[in-house]
Amino acid sequence: MLAWKLPDGQLRQVEEGSCLLPFAQELKDSFASPAVEGIFNGEAVDLQRPLYEDGDLGFIEVNTSEGMRVYSRTLLFMLLVAAKKLYAGVDLEVRNTLGSALYCYDKSNYKLTAEDIEAIEAYMRKMVKAKARITYKQITKNTIPASAMEAISEDKKALLDQLSDDAMLSLYFLEGMPGYLFGALCPDCSYVPNFELLPYKDGVILNYPDTGDWTYLPPFEDKPKLNEAYQEAEEWSAMIHCNTIGKLNKYIEAGYADKIIQIAEALHEKKLASIADTIAARRNEVKLILIAGPSSSGKTSTSQRLGIQLAVNGIRPMTISMDDYYLNRVDTPRKADGSYDFECLEAIDLALFNDHLQRLLAGEKVKLPKYNFRTGCREYRGKELQMTENSVLIVEGIHGLNERLTASIPANRKMKIYVSALTPMSFDEHNRIHTTDARLLRRMVRDSQFRSHDAVATLSLWQDVRDGEEKYIFPFQCSADVIFNTTLIYELAVMKKYAVPLLEAVPRTSGKAYLTARRLLNMLYYVKEMDETAIPNNSILREFVGGSIFKDAL
Known part of the structure; x- marks a missing residue:
């Protein structure tokens, strides 16, 4: 007992x-x-x-971020089973999220119609009504049933190759069909009553509730620019045959890690050069570049690398920091609990910021403030800035895409760039890697390397960071003129060396931080470690692991 x-x-x-x-x-x-x-x-x-x-x-x-992962994972399994039951030729591949919705691409020749998708949704609703059981089985790798092996793709097999024969695996069965998904599922289908399926592009949208209210299904909000950025990354990584962890592992085993690094870095350079060329083509008009993105998306390195590409085009980049325009601390808005809210737009002195932007763009010399974070006051230390005919102003900050920040500047005089790590990598066709997890690993490694924070500190603060992103960044991401994807297809293989010791040091007594640490360790378990010596010193990844030529990036 x-x-x-x-x-x-x-x-x-x-x-x-x-x-x-x-x-x-x-x-x-x-x-x-x-x-x-x-x-x-x-x-x-x-x-x-x-x-x-x-x-x-x-x-x-279920009304937690981890609980909603279980909810959406269960819905995905139901979708895969229902689609196969009704249309054997369908082959769905999980691509990316768009808000609280998951886009699944139909990579088969069958191609689902709107009527097919309605039928699949109806089948799933019957599963919910019948409380269809989702059976859990824990088995060793060498005892996977033949029926399950037939359903396992080459990408899944590549992952299983990393495991010993006696490694324990979790398989799920729904209406006799097996599923190998990374993470827990609900015990039966009645746990996930709120969802809808919608035709979208070459596949289907699985829409489900936001974290915090599992009973409410928000209307699907299309984000075409964001989806286009995701799909471009997906198609590019598939084109070079490195869109899953299994494929990446094989490249590393074969000794081609350096080549993958070179190809991924070349793509970044090409994209930044293209953005700089676009700005150069409008050099007489565009004078303000606004760069925004969520935490650990690589904004600082992106800003500096873009500045170099602008210089190649004969344009002189000048930067100002939005942080220097904070209101004096005594005037800063407060949260409900009485603490200062430094992330809200109103924490910025918008009147002064816009006055300086207008004067700078008019060619005037401006005395710039410097915010003293120790005293909580703006100071003037003699720094001045004046733009010339061939210069542009670059401003980086979380509110860069919010039109209220630069309301005094006409739209044709500015370009908004959204920077984020929209990873195209997945474990296999049904188990994707969450962009938020990739960014969390970046932040955790950087915090350890340069800010003397352990993993517990980073993990404990992460939800507050995410809440700020949901409030101040994501609602404006599709207003960007350009989306720059900073993900690197090889980065998890480099991050593993740094992240695993940090995650293993998280004590069991740390509650939610420990839960997250174990989940990330389980994710990294399947990734082969990669040597980092071939990563160039201007790589965005250097902002997190060290060795960046851009000293301000640290």
Whole structure:
């Protein structure tokens, strides 16, 4: 018998091999939203996973970021099964998210019609109504059923090649069809009643609730510029046969890591040169370049590399920092809890900022402020700036895409650039790598390298960072004139060396930080480590792992 401690402190005796599902059902009235995943001794576990040791129990509710991953992952499995049941020739590949929606590309010759998609949605709704069971099975690699092996793609097999024969795997079955998905699923289909399928491009949109309210399905909001950037990255990485971790691992094993690095870096250089050429073609008109993007997207390195490409075109880049235009601390808006809100637009002295922009673009000499973060006051230390005929002004900051920031400058005189790491890499056709996870690894490594922060500090603050992005950056991303994708297809293989020790050092007692650390470690487990010596010193990745020629980037 095993001894399990419930969240309320009760001790229960259970048989070896028991799972958490009965306890989730027993305690359901104590949850604010349904429990879709368990926590056992600090680690996230599927509610149906058999357990064989004493431990402390906890639960992950659907109205959390991790809970919504379980929700959307379950819906995806239902979609894949329903599509195959109705149309055997369909072959869906998971591509990217657009808000709280997932785009799946139909890579088969069948090509789903709008009527087909309606039929698939109806089939999924029948699954929900019938509470169709999703069966969990834990097996070793060498005992995968033949029926499941037939359904495993070459990309999945490439991942399995990284595992020993006795490695434990989690397989799921729905209506007799197997699924190998990275992460927990709901016990049955009735857990995910809110969704819709929509025809989109060459595939289907799976729309589901936002984190925080699983009962409300927001209308799908198309983001064509963002989707175009994702698809361009997907098609490019597929073209060079390096769009999955399995393929990347094979290149590393074959000794072609340096070549992959060179190709990925060349793409960045080509894209930045193209942006600079576009600005140069409008040099008599465009005088203000605004660069914005979420945390750890590589904005600083992008700004400096773009400046070099502008110089190649005979344009002199000049930069000003939005941070220097913070209001004095005593005048800064406050949050509901009384703390200062430095991320809101109103924390910037918009009147002064726009006055200086207007005067600079008119050719006047301007005395620039410098914000003293220690005293919380703006100071003037004698720095002046004056633009010339062949110069442009570059401003980097989280509010760069918000029209209110530069309301006094006509649209034709500025160019807005959205910078983000929109990774095209996935584990296989059904298990994608979340862009937010890639950025979190970047931030964690940088915080450790240059800011003396351990992984717990970074992981603990990440949700606050994400909340700020959702509020101040993402609503404006499609107003950008240009989207620059800073992802590098090889970066996880480099990040692994730095990230794994940091993640392994996160103590079990750190709560949510430990849950996230274990999830990221499970993700990196499948990635082969890559030597970084071939990465050039102007690479965006150097902003995070060190060795950047752009000293200000650190």
